[in-house]
Amino acid sequence: MTNILDDYALMSPLRHRNNWLKLVIVLFGLLVGVSSTSPITPLFIALCMSFTTVAFGRAPLKLYLKLLLAPVGFALTGVVIIAFFSGSGQALLSFNLAGYPFSVRVDGLELALLVLSRSLSGMCCLYFLSLTTPMIELFAVFKATGLPESLIELSMLIYRYIFVFLDMALSIKYAQTVRLGYSNFRRSLSSIGMLGSTLFIRSWEQGDKLFLAMNSRCYDGKMTLFEVHRPVRAIELLLTSVYFLSALALFYFTKNISIL
Incomplete structure (x- = not known):
């Protein structure tokens, strides 16, 4: 109880960056990751968000990996079910268990990998926001x-x-x-x-x-929230633009690519 996400957000150097910019980055990552038809783009988003959270946000790597374990484990359960019970085409793996045939087909495995990559990118985006922005500042936004x-x-x-x-x-x-x-x-x-x-x-x-x-204390039905206005620096805009353009380029050039 002594170390919650807000504690790490309060100590993060990225706490002092513009909250609107961080929110736009997260929304962009969520929308592009969910809309992608290839797992390459969501994995790129997850890698960028994880690197930013750990390297620039100074979130402990061990803590970050522990935070990812629970949702990734839950996502893997659904991915296994998708791989075995959906899809068509060539069978990559087949076996009988208790008299019932099970097989992993190409389409099913591709769909499973896509779902896993989308889930991972969404979780990394949300953890980026949680570990770099205190909740009280989000409420103000x-x-x-x-x-x-x-x-x-x-x-x-x-x-x-x-x-x-x-x-x-x-x-x-x-x-x-x-x-x-x-x-x-x-x-x-x-x-x-x-x-x-x-x-x-x-x-x-x-x-x-x-x-x-x-x-x-004379509560009149409204709580006062003060939003701290932080200017967006040129280097932040440059890095954000490079990230956006790279993600969109991957989204466009990998939309018809099959990894299997």
Whole structure:
């Protein structure tokens, strides 16, 4: 609980760069990666975003790889299913398992690789934004776009209290563990039920305290967010333009290329 994504974003050198530029880079990567018909372009986007996050954003490489493990593992599960149960054409691999034939065909494998590359590029783009831009600054950008203020304020409160309640849940679980609350299955069920009920009551009490605290400070239904205006430097525009042009060139020249 001492190191969350916002902690690394606050320490990142890229935090002091223009937030609108970073948001445009991420949206560009997401749109081009999803629209690509070849895995080459999404993989190029993923490589660029990863290099920028680790080299320029100073995100620890070990942490970055750990963050990628969970979504990549989930994506690989879907990729295996796509490879074996879709596609046509020449069979690259075939075998029988428990009397059922399984085969990996060319079209199915190409589709699986495309899905994996798209997923990887999207995750790398989002991690670039998460590890270089604190959430409070993103909320200020969202407010400037004209989104409903009630939606932004609810998002801010939800994001803030996710970690408060998670810390509370971990403290309760630790107290239960040292009292052998999880020594067997029956006690574990009882402890989990007590944890859930206690956390619900604590959350209700915390909500009442928050409501009273905000009213005592003359809350009028609006939270003030200050957006820091940072100029875009020439070198940043140059690097961004090179990245955009390279990605678009790959997108155009590889749209009809088959890697198998």
